[in-house]
Amino acid sequence: MSQVTSSKSEDKELSDENLFVVDGELLETSESANRILIQGENLELKTKDHKNEEQRTTAAGSQIQYIFLPFIFLTVALLGGLRLSAEDNAFLFLKPALVCLIYATLLLILFFRAGLLTLDGWFSENFPTLKNVANAVVLLALFFASTQIFNSLLPERGLPFWVFAFCFFWTLWNNLFVEFHGKRLLQSLGSVFALAFVAKYLLLSCLTAPASANWWSGLIENPTQEAFTWLLDLPHFSAGTGYIQFFAIIFYLLGLFLLPASTKK
Secondary structure, X not given: OHHHHHHHHHHHHHHHHHOOOOOOOOOOOOHHHHHHHHHHHHHHHHHHHHHHHHHHHHHHHHHHHHHHHHHHXXXXXXHOOEEEEOOOOOEEEOOOOHHHHHHHHHHHHHHHHHOOOOHHHHOOOOOOHHHHHHHHHHXXXXXXXXXXXXXXXXXXXXXXXXXXXXXXXXXXXHHOOOOOOHHHHHHHHHHHHHHHHHHHHHHHHHHOOOOOOOHHHHHHHOXXXXXXXXXXXXXXXXXXXXXXXXXXXXXXXHHHHHOOOOOOX
């Protein structure tokens, strides 16, 4: 009996020797600490969501700037030179006059001067080379569209061509020395283009005699229109030409509205 008791006491001493003693204080997690942790996690989630939203916004802006805008301006460049023949409504593509290139150049200078575009916002040595090239392509498409808009609004030949050309030159030249901002410039261009469109496709088209096989029979049926057509040297086009040029002007103004002043992000 004594041997059993001694063996138990020895086992107890051995087990006590194998135990580790940990010194320290028991800390309790407070509710404020839990709130701080939860707020930190929520802040991290909000930061990630904000970054994702910025990335989506940047991607959407790049798509509008480098895909949608060139598509709009190139469409305007195509529509601005289209005419419909009066005989069979066949498509005719007229090249722009040299004065249209001059007016497009003046218009781009006016865009930069009025703040609708900023030079350092489109071309910079801090930008990657690919971005500078892409920006140049967008502005080149804008130049082509501007050239074809003047080609659309100017009469094709005769006295009306020179009257319209002088009015456009006078307007653009005076605007170069006037203080403009982007919104006011767009309003001014919209009013000038609308006036030129009405004068060409409504007023002059009413004075133009319809195409006829016999000039003498046309003179007997519509003497006034034949006289104005001969005096003003007005061309014969189908009425559908006005519809095409109407949408060309709308697309051009839409592209200007979507055009950013700067590409810096």
